[in-house]
Amino acid sequence: MSPTAFPPPQARLLLDSAALIANWQDFARAVGAADCGAAIKADGYGLGAREAMARLAAAGCRTFYVAHWQEVPALLPLPAGVTLSVLHGVTADELPAALALPALPVLVTAAQVALWRQTGRPCEVMVDSGMNRLGLAPSETADVLAGMNVAVLHSHLACADNPAHPLNERQRACFAEVAARVPAGAYALANSAGIALGAAFHLDLVRPGIGLFGGGLMPNGRVSRPVARIQARIIQLRDVPAGGTVGYAAAFAATRPSRIATVALGYADGYARGLSGVGFAEVAGVRCPAAGRISMDLSAFDVTDAPALAEGDWIDIPFDPETMATLAGRTSYELLVALGQRFDRVWA
Template sequence: MEPPLHAEACSSRLDIDLDALRANYRMLAERVAPARCGAVVKANAYGLGVARVGAALHREGCRTFFVAQLCEAGPLAGVVGPDATIFILNGLDPGSEAACAAAGAVPVLNSLSQVARWRAHARALGRTLPAALQVDSGMSRLGLPAEDAIALAADPALARELDLRLLMTHLACADEPGRAANANQLAAFRALAAHFPTVPASIANSGGVFLPADFHGDLARPGVALFGVDPGPDARGLRPVVRLDARVLQIRTVAAGAGVGYGLDHVASAPQRLATIALGYADGWPRCLGGMGGAWHRGARLPIVGRVSMDSLTVDIGALAEGDLAEGDFVEFLGPSQSLADVARNAGTIAYEILTRLGARHARIFVEDGNAEVVLPGENP
């Protein structure tokens, strides 16, 4: 779908297929049923825009959302409404208790100090406050150690102060189904969950959704899988959500022996046709892809030559016939020819990092039900 005219003010555009996002949520929800399915939309919905993403997921029936920090709850609450629950995965920063209670968010308490501060605030308010508990089942990142969780479960005053909505843990190796660590974490979590028999349990992240049903618990919380990234070798059926295209700024032919880009790292061995593209590391394109990554146009790969600059990079267009590419045309960086996983593999990283680093200068074009909404840089996506 061609974007509306005012998107032409931008030299790059990021298409976000909300229909595909909703289809991915439906597939994930069906896979974990009868468990419920939530959605992790932290980091501004992995960089895509939490307002549109959150609203689309809410329209699809999602009522449980997870963000990382309390500051992320406000923009999400404004679009998902009062019938949704927003959990704060990082829990409570010291001094944020009043703000969290006022926002109606549910903190995921990860330590005894967080629990103590939230309980104290409940006593000060004279009412029970909602909370989730995270227990450490073996990842050694966030969560209560087993002995602390068991001690809390035995505290008769806990239920008078906290309304526990969820008991959760996080899998360290869910993207590697064969790892024994997964079964070990599940066993450890079940042992702790037995001390909280009336509290819903959650262990499955995106990768966990594709593990056996024992891992689905009462609530799954997929994140990156919503955006079409396969979270493991057994994941199938997810639809790509993002496409990134950037404009050709200039086309030239350089002579043999000409250096290209900063440091003149690339030297043409023969006359070479080049296109300079309006995409750089300020737009989230990894600098390490200089000399090894590529763009695509009409089925042809256009290798990046020289370094990736802040605002531009250069590609070899020798695979294209004269006239197949002109200044102002767009070439593909993410899309049918090159996935997030492809780019991540070339950059020596993971698709999560590529997705969340995509910059603020792209025109974001949200497509849903045959309609396109353009959000320009500086506007709130």
């Protein structure tokens, strides 16, 4: 049997193009004349980078970022008029690929700058303004970049999701001092949360990421619109008597005669084990709680109060990243990027 003859997966992500575009448009409006780009690393935060890029480019986004060179080929050919940059720079073994691909490195060390200088090509550069992660030291930046064609000079905020944190202003001031000494085509500091810190942080370019895909807060303080919804197919329905248990460790015990739907979805798909007992499905508006532990490939839901279901039916499993993160004790970033490859990703 050829691969194309296999049936589709038993779980799918229903992806909302309108929500994705509306999230980007909210960021773009908030930053006024600044260019509003999009970070689509980690396969578009788990939702599909190629599809997200196509939709955002059609909406007017022209500047995109991924983390690694390995992410670039899947995005080719790039939509007309857009640029793509690689946030982790370029190493010697990546240089041949970098020279062949239509993307710019965001150089993050003095050694990377020296390597790229030999190409004579433009670049982007990251300055470490206080996060102590990636980037040139502020004191060395001007000397290291002397004579380089820097398309964009970047820095990255460590505490943008806490507007009151004093490091935000220290980083802004540090980066402003470096920018005054380093010529560049544009200057960029703010990620999704940083945009909400105000115009002083917007500069020429912003790089929203998680906020595009349903996580975190938008510039107006409301939660980002969820982009993904899960559907999973019921493999088996069973009646469990009062006192009967479901799943590993008998973690769920029925308090009444219960109807249990077991679906093709588990933590191998990114439906976090921490949602055991607190996650839920929805059937015709009826909330159906998770029954017992989420296992690797399966989850069970108590559908006793739902309208009649049959084996093979699809049920909806909401995936608001912030709500799910609170329930699972994790972050919306983790939950989104963990969404696995066994889903059929369906954009509408």
